[in-house]
Amino acid sequence: MSTAIAEREVALVDLVDRLLGGGVVIAGDITLAVADVDLVYVSLRALVSSVATAKEKELLPRMGDAL
Amino acid sequence: MIELYAITDNPGPPLPDLAPLGALSVDGLAAVYGPASSGEVTPEALWRHEEVVEALMEDRDLLPVRYGTCLEDEATAVRAVAERRADLAVALDQVRGAIELAVRVLLADERPAAAGPELSGAQYLCAKARSASERESAIRTLHEPLSILARASRQASPRAPSEPLRAAYLVDRPAVPAFTALVSRLQDANPRLRLLCTGPWPPYSFTES
Numbered sequence: 001m002s003t004a005i006a007e008r009e010v011a012l013v014d015l016v017d018r019l020l021g022g023g024v025v026i027a028g029d030i031t032l033a034v035a036d037v038d039l040v041y042v043s044l045r046a047l048v049s050s051v052a053t054a055k056e057k058e059l060l061p062r063m064g065d066a067l
Numbered sequence: 068m069i070e071l072y073a074i075t076d077n078p079g080p081p082l083p084d085l086a087p088l089g090a091l092s093v094d095g096l097a098a099v100y101g102p103a104s105s106g107e108v109t110p111e112a113l114w115r116h117e118e119v120v121e122a123l124m125e126d127r128d129l130l131p132v133r134y135g136t137c138l139e140d141e142a143t144a145v146r147a148v149a150e151r152r153a154d155l156a157v158a159l160d161q162v163r164g165a166i167e168l169a170v171r172v173l174l175a176d177e178r179p180a181a182a183g184p185e186l187s188g189a190q191y192l193c194a195k196a197r198s199a200s201e202r203e204s205a206i207r208t209l210h211e212p213l214s215i216l217a218r219a220s221r222q223a224s225p226r227a228p229s230e231p232l233r234a235a236y237l238v239d240r241p242a243v244p245a246f247t248a249l250v251s252r253l254q255d256a257n258p259r260l261r262l263l264c265t266g267p268w269p270p271y272s273f274t275e276s
Contacts, residue, residue, distance in 0.1 A: 010171075010263050010265065011265050012110055012113075013171070014169040014171070014265045014266075014268070015110075015113055015114070015117060016113065017169070017223065017233075017271075018131075018167075018169075018268055018269075018271035018272065019113050019116060019117065019131075019133075019134035019271065020108075020133075020134055020135075021223075021271075022131070022133070022235075022271030022272045022274065023130075023131045023132050023133035023134065023136075023271045023274055024074060024130050024131065024132045024133060024151075024155065024158070024274045025133050025136075026071060026132060026133075026136055026138075026147050026148060026151065027147045027150070028071070028136045028137055028138045028143075028144075028147060029068075029135075029136075029137045029138065030133060030135050030136055030137075038226075040108055
């Protein structure tokens with residue numbers, strides 16, 4: 001697995017945690033309940049390596065700090 | 068249908084033009100929204116949503132809204148936000164001037180677990196005890212020093228025994244370099260572990276008042 005894909009996958013885990021498990025809950029038609037987050041991981045993990053267009057969330061080290 | 072992105076101050080700086088966005092005014096707060104997306108959860112859809120929230124975050128404080136919060140129309144959204152206005156204002160004050168950093172810790176030498184059914188009861192208990200002790204040790208040596216540099220922190224339950232720590236830190240914007248430098252030092256001091264640090268994220272884990 002290339003480094004870029006590995007890092008995108010690392011960031012995707014953090015992204016899913018935040019968008020689907022965090023944030024303000026305002027009464028509305030929420031697409032997903034928290035309980036479904038694990039299922040989303042399973043399906044997204046299968047997808048992630050084929051996603052060429054997704055914006056790459058850079059890891060902090062790549063923003064200038066050697067880790 | 069409209070979809071909410073974030074709760075922020077009203078008035079605020081002009082909205083970024085990378086998506087068709089609007090702001091609903093709710094008594095000193097603004098709810099930033101756009102047309103509802105298709106509802107299918109794909110990495111692209113999540114990144115697109117995140118891109119909008121991050122663009123907003125560049126020049127304002129905000130509370131990100133849970134992904135997929137769709138409401139019938141503007142009037143419904145205003146009513147829904149107004150109901151929680153007091154809590155939201157307090158929560159927004161709590162994240163003012165800060166961003167979120169994610170830290171996950173993995174055991175670098177972890178081999179895939181032996182097939183579950185073949186584990187004896189004793190082996191199972193032993194593995195469980197080991198993972199509890201890895202977790203305690205990660206909290207003591209990593210989470211506690213990182214928390215000192217953060218305004219607030221949250222730990223989520225790890226998803227696997229090979230992940231002793233999964234945490235989020237609310238860090239003042241000027242303190243981000245000190246935080247990442249500490250992550251780097253902790254990584255050097257703990258070669259058995261892999262420290263994965265991403266961000267800056269909108270404060271998704273710190274939206275409770």
